[in-house]
Amino acid sequence: MKIIELKHPHSINQQDLPPIVLALGYFDGVHLGHQKVIKTAKAKAEELGINSAVMTFYPHPSVVLRKSNAHAACITSIKDKAEEIEKIGIDYLFIVDFTPSFAELLPQQFVDQYIIGLHGKHVVAGFDYTYGRLGKGTMETLPFHSREMFTQTVVEKVVENNEKISSTLIRELILNGDIDTLPTYLGRFYKTKGIVVHGEKRGRTIGFPTANIEHIDEYILPSTGVYAVYIRVSGSWYKGVLNIGYKPTFHDPSTVKLSVEVHIIDFSDSIYDQEVQVMWIKRIRSEQKFNSIDELIAQIQRDKEAAIRHLETIKRDKNLHFV
Missing domain, CATH: 2.40.30.30 (Riboflavin kinase-like)
Structure with missing residues (x-):
């Protein structure tokens, strides 16, 4: 798996990368819900005969946006996260430096620069994924912002024991022992x-x-x-x-x-x-x-x-x- 660290504004040209299926998310813990998103992207890439990729962010957006340390502590460090994603068999991992200037990108700008600009041909994300300034971009708006340059798959929530599998739930379980x-x-x-x-x-x-x-x-x-x-x-x-x-x-x-x-x-x-x-x-x-x-x-x-x-x-x- 090739790891590419991106700082905004990144300098990668679309032709620098092969066509990819891109899984989007923060993926703290790389839990079973995250794994479903990533494995869906891998399967789609195999179907299309192109490379698979995952995009994650560091540090946690709330640390930057809210200037809070509430999410500074992690389930998986960025290195651990990369190791777990590599085990799934992904070809590329993009680690985006989440900064105030990156957070100010409008939804269309994010799509243009970080999906289309990275040669994304198909996007996979959870139903509640948001992007762009103030999280205004959603999986419902993504087809509009795609400029018909890529397609998408929305992964519904994964439930176990009548509870949505989430990083929040896992954090609570860890803290409670x-x-x-x-x-x-x-x-x-x-x-x-x-x-x-x-x-x-x-x-x-x-x-x-x-x-x-x-x-x-x-x-x-x-x-x-x-x-x-x-x-x-x-x-x-x-x-x-x-x-x-x-x-x-x-x-x-x-x-x-x-x-x-x-x-x-x-x-x-x-x-x-x-x-x-x-x-x-x-x-x-x-x-x-x-x-x-x-x-x-x-x-x-x-x-x-x-x-x-x-x-x-x-x-x-x-x-x-x-x-």
């Missing part, structure tokens, strides 16, 4: 990436050494507590039990920053400064304060056993993708 339900909507378990950094090194003194993880991007993180996870280190996946929180047994939560640490089961290598990936499987319990170190050690042992049970249970689950 309901991560074991995510494969139903994401099509996979939730993953985040980070770097192993030096921590307080307290875990090793009580028999449960941990890898302290500093996340690379502003991921949406699950609620505080203990989780069964898989963690990828140097290309291999290992079972783990993760704690996210403020370690109230040792600290006043109001005085420390949130920490994420994983006890990697049957693993003893030093992995400081390495990039790792966490696959969040199931929440075991909420974070709690213990009266003694012995109480804490006993609970960690129970958490470890519970994590192993959960991980063994889902080991052959079709939703568990070790890729």
Whole structure:
């Protein structure tokens, strides 16, 4: 897959690209609804005998338009998003730098420059996709703005358990710690990436050494507590039990920053400064304060056993993708 980053105004000429079928959307999470849009574009491209493409935007439009950090945190970083889209077999990925000047484009200008101008011959988007200044362009107005240079397919909402699959729903599930339900909507378990950094090194003194993880991007993180996870280190996946929180047994939560640490089961290598990936499987319990170190050690042992049970249970689950 070829990745093309576009800054407005872009300098690509139509003849610089082959004819394409273009899927449009922000695609945070690349969930099952998004996948339907992207796979529809891929199928249409195969039908027409031309290339498939996806256009996404960075950062989230609301960060620019509302000057809000509400959507700064992501389900998938831009790199993760590209990886998931590539797995679907798309030929081109356009990443548009979403700026105030880009946001001011009128719907016709957006179509002229970013669809027709990129050699789009067919467009695929969700029923609620909007484009142009103030989102005035819709899938109903797109045929008018197309200048008869391309056709379109509208993908209706994807529903599961009587709920529309959406990034908003997935964000809520993550924030609530309901991560074991995510494969139903994401099509996979939730993953985040980070770097192993030096921590307080307290875990090793009580028999449960941990890898302290500093996340690379502003991921949406699950609620505080203990989780069964898989963690990828140097290309291999290992079972783990993760704690996210403020370690109230040792600290006043109001005085420390949130920490994420994983006890990697049957693993003893030093992995400081390495990039790792966490696959969040199931929440075991909420974070709690213990009266003694012995109480804490006993609970960690129970958490470890519970994590192993959960991980063994889902080991052959079709939703568990070790890729």
